[in-house]
Amino acid sequence: MHQRLNAIVLGTVRHSDRVSIIHLYTDTHGRMAAVIPAGGSSRSSRMRRAAAMPLSVIEGEINFRPDRELQTLGRYALARPNNGIYGNPAKSAVALFIAEFLSNTLREALPDPLLWHFLDTSVRELDATPAAANFHIAFLSCMTAYAGITPDTGDYTPHARFDMREGRYTDYAPPHADVLAGEEARMPLLLSKINYMNCRRLRISADTRRRLLAGLIRYWAIHIPGADRLNSTEVLRQVFA
Numbered sequence: 001m002h003q004r005l006n007a008i009v010l011g012t013v014r015h016s017d018r019v020s021i022i023h024l025y026t027d028t029h030g031r032m033a034a035v036i037p038a039g040g041s042s043r044s045s046r047m048r049r050a051a052a053m054p055l056s057v058i059e060g061e062i063n064f065r066p067d068r069e070l071q072t073l074g075r076y077a078l079a080r081p082n083n084g085i086y087g088n089p090a091k092s093a094v095a096l097f098i099a100e101f102l103s104n105t106l107r108e109a110l111p112d113p114l115l116w117h118f119l120d121t122s123v124r125e126l127d128a129t130p131a132a133a134n135f136h137i138a139f140l141s142c143m144t145a146y147a148g149i150t151p152d153t154g155d156y157t158p159h160a161r162f163d164m165r166e167g168r169y170t171d172y173a174p175p176h177a178d179v180l181a182g183e184e185a186r187m188p189l190l191l192s193k194i195n196y197m198n199c200r201r202l203r204i205s206a207d208t209r210r211r212l213l214a215g216l217i218r219y220w221a222i223h224i225p226g227a228d229r230l231n232s233t234e235v236l237r238q239v240f241a
Contacts, residue, residue, distance in 0.1 A: 003028070003064050006079060008119055009056045010103040014038055022052055022073060023103060025119065030111045034062060034073035051078045053086060054099030057123055084127035091132045093239045097232040098122070098139055105147070105220070105227050115146045122196075131200040133240050137209065138199040140216040141191040149223045151188040162188050164222050178222055180215070187215050206241050 007024040010031075015021050020038040025031050036052065051058050060076025085091045102119070122142075126135055144150045152168040160169040162180040169188075173179065180187060191212065194202065204212075213233065221228035 002074075003062055004059070005029070005062050006057065006059050006120075008102075008123065009052055009054055009058060010099050010106070011054055012036075012052045020052075021070065024058075025102065025106055025116070026111070027113070027116045027120075028111055029064065030109045031106050032071055032109065033069065034071040036073050036076075047077065051076060053082070053095075055085065055095040055123055055126075056082055057120060082123075082127055085123075088132070090239050091126055091129075091135075093232070093235045094126060094132050094136050097136050097230070097236055098126075100230055100232045101140070101227065104229055105224050112146070118143070118146055125196045129196070129200055134194070134199040134202050134204070134209065135196070136236065137191070137212050137216065138194045138196050140213075140220065141194050142196075144220075147220075147224065149220075151192060151219075153189045153192045156189050161185055164219050167219075167223075178218075184211075184215070187212060191216070209240060210237060 005026050005028055007026040010023040010025060012020050012022045015035070016038070018038060019035050021033055022036050023031070023033050037048065050056075057079045058076045059079040061074040063072045063074065065071065085095050122139055126132065129135060149167060151162070155169040157169070157171070160171055161173060162168070162185045163170050163174045164178040164180065165174070165176060169185070173181075213236070217228050217230065217233070
């Protein structure tokens with residue numbers, strides 16, 4: 001059945017000389033993979049490749065078959081220009097990281113309107129922000145709400161430890177190593193206050209940024225195995241050194 005859809009591109013893999021497989025998170029079907037034409041030097045081919053960049057938001061037509069793992073994506077194009085992202089090396093690095101992270105963590109095929117709205121808004125915010133150095137930190141922190149793993153910071157005290165498995169503060173040492181203590185225990189409290197508006201004004205050192213990112217990725221991987229299988233973190237470290 002032919003349907004219109006909106007989708008965020010998670011990545012594209014060349015399958016053969018003629019076709020590629022594009023991985024998407026869509027507004028109506030959740031995550032899906034589809035076949036698209038590969039290669040070509042025509043203007044329309046170049047426009048399709050531009051639209052298939054990671055974290056691009058596209059609109060198009062799909063011949064949806066519920067019984068197929070691979071759908072067929074027909075005509076598609078950028079839903080809106082993304083020059084603010086791919087015309088900026090720092091934002092491009094953030095976009096690649098977020099797309100790779102989403103590819104690792106969005107495994108369910110079911111649609112989620114609230115998650116779709118958050119992701120679509122996140123792309124808009126990344127495109128518009130004048131300062132992207134902390135954007136990926138804010139993204140990983142804010143997205144915990146849509147995965148059901150938001151840390152509970154209500155019991156914070158200056159001497160409390162943060163149990164990463166339970167996602168909450170405790171006065172006692174947990175019987176495992178996934179715990180933050182001392183100065184590091186303040187990180188979840190700090191991250192709970194970060195959003196897309198204030199992260200651009202946050203002044204932190206490159207070392208602090210790396211530690212916050214490492215802590216967030218570790219937390220995600222504890223709750224969603226595979227979330228830490230990322231190749232793009234080194235690019236972020238170099239860009240925001």
